[in-house]
Amino acid sequence: MKQAFCALLVALICIGSGCKDSEAPAGGYVAIDAKLVISLQEALGLNLRPLTLVVTTQKLYDCSNFSIIAQPQVTGQTIVVNFSSIYEPPTCAAGRDSARGTVDLGMLASGTYQLLIVANTDTTHAQLTVTDSTYAVTGGEARWTTFRRTQLSKIPSDAIWGDAEYNATNSLSIYNSFLDSLTANGAVVKSYPPGDYGFFVIDANGTVIPPPLPSHPFFANAFIRQYTGDMTRLQNVVRYFGQVYGDYITINLYGPHGEAYHSYNVSAAP
16 A cells, blocks of 8 residues: 555656656757867778768767767868757667767868858858868867867878787787788888878877877887788788787787778778
8 A cells, every 4th residue: 555655646746747767868859069079080991081070079978879960061162061969869878978970071182172160050161171191171160169180191002000008018029029920921111201190190200109098007009011912911910919919918900991900809890
């Protein structure tokens, strides 16, 4: 009887004030309510490398699967990107995170483009310059938008790159042995121009900067090589070092057509 009375009381409260699961979004499209952070990025594919805008919100949401919705249009030398809304799925993925989106601008010929960015009906004017080797944006800072990466170097078609992480200084010899194996399989040292390539950065001294490390005390090195041969050969090199030295080092190797080989899982991701 007491349980039935409590259930009736809850039902009456919900009728009067409304009840819902506070952890689950209602689902649907909502207005953009945070600044959008935009980065230039190439999309790596088998034959084409279109320019994309990778977008995140500065705000963190209670669900990690919110999406930024945009409609791009390229007409001659004018590009319009309309950020129309944020999509909240009816099912909430656990974890706080930014809303995310990717805008495909396609293959752009060299030249200067007027870039119009629309968010919440506000239009921001910017300029996109495309050359044979770089992309560059000027302008674009406004109430709803900011650019994190305004200069992007194009990925060389003959480059492979990657990094290695290890937890003891004596594992450096394993890393050097891995580099020797790359050389033995035809991947040679070559100097590429300094710049931010999106997937890696080359500093003014020609050094590839390794990715940020997790909080535990690992060491890291990064590399870039010239290679135009069969990527299966390098996949086998990564596989070997994963099988023999997997307890001491983690190796990641990437190619210009979307290849991704990891010593802990060496399947390709073209």
